Amino acid sequence: MIALVDCNSCYASCEQVFRPDLRGKPVIVLSNNDGCIIARSQQAKQLGVPDLQPFFKIEAQLKRHKVHVFSANFRLYGDISNQVMATLRDFSPQVEQYSIDEMFLDFSGMPQDLNDYGMLIKDTLWRHVRMPVGVGIAPTKTLAKLANHAAKKIKDSGVAVLDTPEKWKWLQKRLPITKIWGIGKRLGQRLNALGIHNAYQLAQADARFIRKQSSVNVERTICELNGEPCIALDEQPAPKKEIFVTRSFGQKTSSQEELLRHISRYAAAAAEKLRSQNSLCSSLYLFAFTSEFKPGFYNNSLVMRLPWPSSDSTLIIRYARQGMAQIYRPGALFAKCGIGLLDIRDRQFYQPDLFTPGQDKHTDELMGVIDGINQRFGRDALIFGAEGLTGKWTMRQQRLSPGYTCSWDAVPRIACG
Amino acid sequence: MLIRLQPAAQDLSRQELPLYASRVRAGFPSPADDFIDRPLDLNEFLIKKPAATFFAWAEGDSLRDIGISQGDLLIIDRSAPHVHGAIVVAALDGELTCKILDTRRKQLLSANDEYPPINVDGREDMVIEGVVTHSIKRHLRQV
Known part of the structure; x- marks a missing residue:
């Protein structure tokens, strides 16, 4: 079970x-x-x-x-x-x-x-x-x-056990198919067109026929709905294949300098995530756009290749800024930009070749020190100059609760009185 | 962004002190001193159940006579049993307060004559949030 x-x-x-x-x-x-x-x-x-x-x-x-x-x-x-x-x-x-x-x-x-x-x-x-x-x-x-x-x-207790076919059939008859794990809205509509509306109907459908109509995943779902395990417990979560950091700006901007500051900040955050899963990336996907609801909508994106697979914040920020400088267009009022780290590979399987320098030991040490300091003194204790020092670009978080578990200053104060 | 390098920002979980296998003795050094054991981890000593533990600062002087004063750091374990005499963090009508639990008289006690006991018999707004397992007092203000 x-x-x-x-x-x-x-x-x-x-x-x-x-x-x-x-x-x-x-x-x-x-x-x-x-x-x-x-x-x-x-x-x-x-x-x-x-x-x-x-x-x-x-x-x-x-x-x-x-x-x-x-x-x-x-x-x-x-x-x-x-x-x-x-x-x-x-x-x-x-x-x-x-x-x-x-x-x-x-x-x-x-x-x-x-x-x-x-x-x-x-x-x-x-x-x-x-x-x-x-x-x-x-x-x-x-x-x-x-x-x-x-x-x-349904139940008030917060615990439900479906251990017999009678119990799960009873429930399935009352659940629309989109409530089933792995069946999204679009797939749901396709199945609706085949006359399948609730989970019970899907469980009873001919798996091979459904497979022809959709995908092998639905066939597995049908088996699982009938109590046959097909999806194993995945104990080790796979490292992320792509890392994206993107955000709408608190305040729209038409300044190139400010746009580059934003992307530097997101690049630094993405590189930190990359290091925390012990991976390297070799390409950056950069994008920015103006508000869709305003006239003169502009959006653009491009991919930058890094000279070697890297998790070095300085290198990733440098390339992200170069890319964003190309995307920037004078006069456009940017509302959002972002970075995606692509072609991510596990560090331990990476084989450097003879002709490219690769990431050196000093870089690893430096990044280790930066991550250590930021873990210890709070994110943003140590940042790159490119990320800027004005407060304008930070997120709007007017109603943030204290970090009860994240900093000594914010742990709860309890009255002994 | 400026960081304040103040004592409150020290992170206990990284405090590691080497433990030597034999005691310090005058005279001939023990050959066992070459074998340093696993470093001492203060967390391991202070926190039995990390997943049920949180920290809080003590404010006020109602627990003065048992040695808890303003500014002490409290380590609170939600999983520890609510036994008679335990120092507990209770929520009274949603307000967090730190008291001594008297299960026999169903009261929350202070350790300071100026604060009378609080009767909690039948009070449904009283919830025990956790048990104080340690209080940490800083003795040297500035290092």
């Missing part, structure tokens, strides 16, 4: 971990730059706060309902997610972290009552981390996802 444990309204719940006064209250979290609503607590959902809605449109309404609003604090969420995942690892020898707030656990060979075990997991996560979760348990990953859905939507 496989369990899927999923944090309820993860980001909103993270904001409540160190704020007991906010538990049971409507809380929402905004995306980068305070643009959109990306998380809503249960109470916010009940108030009818819509998901992914531009914040400015409903700001007044939210204020009236006394909704607590936060800018996304991803470092805090990352730390709390790590605590959740570490706690979950105690419950199974084989796990797969599927996303920041979801983990699959292998329960094969576990003799206990699985419903009780699920309850124990849920209670422990609340007690140890103050994270509310739902637990779905079933023979396959796809069914575990459905069970998790049921745990949240």
